[in-house]
Amino acid sequence: MKFLKIPAATITRLSLYTRALEDLVVEQVTVVSSKTLAELCGVNPAQIRKDLAYFGQFGVRGVGYYVKELLFDIKKILGLNKDWNLAIVGVGNLGCALVAHENFTKQGYRFRAAFDADPMKIGRKLTTGLLIHAPDKLGEVCRTEGIEIGVICTPPNFAQDIANRLIEVPVKGILNFAPTQIQVPEGFRVENVDFTVKLDNLAYHLTAG
């Protein structure tokens, strides 16, 4: 399944649509208009229709979208109709917060392995029951657990080394929380999470607005 030239912003919005649709499922809403869905997502209805149009025909004119059906379809587009096996590397405050964060599980992201270089942590378990391994077990444990995505939460100076080991496993992609740029082979997918980018957005609007 290949969809070329889909704007990154569309993918991000599809992700937000699934959040709203999941809430509607919980509230037992079966049909939603693009107007209501748009309000829930903080976008305009035309945007939703435009984003979905990249992937086919959705919804029924004059009726709206069938909630469960649209959720299923968007999840399929995003590759979320399966669970993903994750490894966390670095279980300091941030790593622990991520592993315990309910959104990951809700979205089908399962932490299956944890690593930390701190001898005080190795061999102990996280509150979720996940055993903390030494980094030199990374290849072995990740292969055994079928890890697909590595999540890096180490201090910045260790991030590249960990990335190299994850690529060697091989995992399919990396989510990097370390505040540093990671070099990866061409075609290998890394998403960087920088909290301050959101703050810059806020600062811009508080200044400009």
Added chain:
Amino acid sequence: MKFLKIPAATITRLSLYTRALEDLVVEQVTVVSSKTLAELCGVNPAQIRKDLAYFGQFGVRGVGYYVKELLFDIKKILGLNKDWNLAIVGVGNLGCALVAHENFTKQGYRFRAAFDADPMKIGRKLTTGLLIHAPDKLGEVCRTEGIEIGVICTPPNFAQDIANRLIEVPVKGILNFAPTQIQVPEGFRVENVDFTVKLDNLAYHLTAG
């Protein structure tokens, strides 16, 4: 200073450009071509020129951009030519990780106040030296410290109450890490941080790619 109809993606990219430019300043690079800057940011040169064109004329044809000058100008556009005073509400694993995160300080975001409802934490200090207050001190402490942005890291069921209190202070904006939608008065600015959106992006590309 008002710039209307600037795409949100442009603001996010400007934020990324400042990260690359700051690295160049550290490396004592004084001039950078749009090609090199584009490579450092993982975008194409035309994108940089287009993003900057919203705000005026930057760079010198045949020379490139003066690093410090461009950094100064983009920071001014983003409202980052000043420090911002932040309060953190909820100092669990995630809250502690944020307060200690070097990127915030580097970008001029200063945590000036911390709050938590846990009686075991109230009156204690974070590793950064910041005193943890009870939530009922929120209004008083935030006003004394001149807090402009509230950062919510509470469990989801407390987030709305804390948001209401922050709006009452009043703070200018909220950065919300709690996995729930917060209702705010029209015109009040909230940025939501949802880590799993980045993972959805990754999942999409690992599936579609």
